[in-house]
Structures are given as structure tokens and as C-alpha cells.
Amino acid sequence: MKFFRKLTILVGLIGLGAVASVCAQNTTEPSPESFSQRPVAKDARTRAKLHTELGSLYFQDGDLIVALEELTLAAAIDPTYAKAFATRGVVLYHVKEFDSADQDFRTALNLDEKDPEISNNYGWFLCRTGKPKEALGHFQRAIKNPLYRTPGLAYLNEGECYIKLGELDQAEESLRKGMRLVPGNLQGLYHQAVISYKRGNYDAARKYLSGVIRSERVPAEVLWLALRIERQLGDKAAESAIAARLRRSFPESPEYQAFLKGNFE
Structure with missing residues (x-):
């Protein structure tokens, strides 16, 4: 599907280039109206x-x-x-x-x-680069925009930021709102598992994460959380299996290096 979409875009660009070429070859003296910049801008x-x-x-x-x-x-x-x-x-x-x-x-x-998607993405960037407090206002700006088509994603990002700030109740509320709008979202499930783990509710954390770790591409941070959950629950076989998966997929990752050093928290 992506290949055909790329092909369609490339054909469109070629078409625009052809139009520009025809215009360049037109040596007829232009009328005053043709000096308008609107067609060029479009x-x-x-x-x-x-x-x-x-x-x-x-x-x-x-x-x-x-x-x-x-x-x-x-x-x-x-x-x-x-x-x-x-x-x-x-x-x-x-x-x-x-x-x-x-x-x-x-x-x-x-x-x-006023673009809510840009606000959400910038908030996500700030949250991921150590500025979670600054990020929260951008998420709210996106959420409050009635034209925003995916407010659930902003709620999920907001929940991640509240986790980073240690405000777990606020995080849980934001994630709950987000998951109502995008049920089954893997990001949301992962962060709900994080909250449960931080609260010591390891069975709930395992339940939230069970669907996430079955997906095809699982980030190192997700495997690392799953490993620590199984360690807390005392399931040595599951812990070893996840450790092997972490080693195969992310041998140079900080998570695997922490595992080798025994730094589980």
C-alpha cells in the first residue's frame, strides 16, 4: 500500500513539473493579470x-x-x-x-x-527530551481544539508526561480517557502497565503488557518492563525467555546493559 502511495505522489510531482515546463516554454507576452503570485503560491x-x-x-x-x-x-x-x-x-x-x-x-x-497535531507532536517531543511540564500545555491545546481528529493520542502522551512527573493519579486519568478513544492502543497499555508496576500491582502490570509483548516489533523498554514484572512475580522461566529476547534484539541497549549489571530498578 505504501509503495503505491509513493508512486502516486511521484506521479503527481512529475505532473506538476510538466506543467511548469510548459509554462516556461510559453513565450507569449503575459497579460497584467498573469503577474499574480497566487498560481505560483498554490x-x-x-x-x-x-x-x-x-x-x-x-x-x-x-x-x-x-x-x-x-x-x-x-x-x-x-x-x-x-x-x-x-x-x-x-x-x-x-x-x-x-x-x-x-x-x-x-x-x-x-x-x-492553531494546528492541534503540531501542538501534540511538540508536546510529545518536549516530554521525550526531559521537559514534561512544558509539554502539558501543548497537549491541552490540542485536546481542546474541536477540529482535532485524534485527541486520544494527546491524552496518551499527556499520561506519559504525568508518569515522568511522578503524578500517577493524573497519569491514570489521562490514559483512561485516551484508551476510551483509542482502545487497544499499545502505547496506552504499556504506560498503564508502568503505573501498575510502580504501584506494586504486578499481576495487573503483566495483564496490561501481555498483548504488547506479542506484537511484532517490541521496543527494548517494553521488554525490560516485562522482564522486571516476571522477576517480581517469581516466574524464572518467563524472565529468562524475555532476557533472551532482549539480548537477541537489543544487545547494545541501555536496558540490556542494566540487566547484565543486575540493575533492575
Whole structure:
């Protein structure tokens, strides 16, 4: 499906290039009306949108270098297109260019401060880079926007931030609201497991995490939590199996290094 979507976008970009070529070859003396910048602006915005969507698809496929190239091109084509900067901010976070990512998110918000998706993504970025208090306002801005199509994701992100702040009751409330809107969300289940683990309710933590660890791609942090849950419950066989999985998939991860050192908390 992604391949055909990429192909459709590329065909669209080729089509826009063909139109531009025809216009360039037209040597007829222009009328005064043709000096209007609106058609040019529309064409630039269309191309920027297409390159942004293409960059998003490459990002989803894990090709971060090409994703950055496409998003940088989108931002150059239309420097007023907020989503190009916001999407590039997400990719820059994943390549650990945090300062550049922060700048892109700020640029995106300056261009379109009312876009709830940008607010949510910037809040997510702040939460993941050690600024959970600053993040909360961005989540609420997204949630309160009646045009936001996925407020459940903002609630889940908000819940993660409250966990980082140690406010477990608030975290639980945000996660409950989020899970009502996006039931079965793996991020939400993981963080509900985190709360249960922190409260010493290991059976509930295992239950929340059971569906998560069966998924195809499980992050190291999820396996690490599952391992510690089984350790607390005294299931040595399950603990060993998860430790082996952590070693196979993430041998250089901080989580596996903590396991080797016996640092379980």
C-alpha cells in the first residue's frame, strides 16, 4: 500500500513539473493579470505537501535519510508550510538532532499555532527530551481544539508526561480517557502497565503488557518492563525467555546493559 502511495505522489510531482515546463516554454507576452503570485503560491504549496507526505512515508519505512531530504525540500519549496517543519522535527528527534528538531517545531507553531497535531507532536517531543511540564500545555491545546481528529493520542502522551512527573493519579486519568478513544492502543497499555508496576500491582502490570509483548516489533523498554514484572512475580522461566529476547534484539541497549549489571530498578 505504501509503495503505491509513493508512486502516486511521484506521479503527481512529475505532473506538476510538466506543467511548469510548459509554462516556461510559453513565450507569449503575459497579460497584467498573469503577474499574480497566487498560481505560483498554490503550485509551491501543492509540491510542498506532496514532498512532506513522501517524507512521512519514508520515515514510516525507517528510511530517515531520504525522509529528511524530502522534508527539507518541502520546507525549501514553501517556507510557510508548517507541516513540513513539524514533520521534519519528528524525524530529527529520531536521529537525535534535538536542537534542530526543537527549532523546527517552534517554526511550525509560529506558522500555524492553531494546528492541534503540531501542538501534540511538540508536546510529545518536549516530554521525550526531559521537559514534561512544558509539554502539558501543548497537549491541552490540542485536546481542546474541536477540529482535532485524534485527541486520544494527546491524552496518551499527556499520561506519559504525568508518569515522568511522578503524578500517577493524573497519569491514570489521562490514559483512561485516551484508551476510551483509542482502545487497544499499545502505547496506552504499556504506560498503564508502568503505573501498575510502580504501584506494586504486578499481576495487573503483566495483564496490561501481555498483548504488547506479542506484537511484532517490541521496543527494548517494553521488554525490560516485562522482564522486571516476571522477576517480581517469581516466574524464572518467563524472565529468562524475555532476557533472551532482549539480548537477541537489543544487545547494545541501555536496558540490556542494566540487566547484565543486575540493575533492575
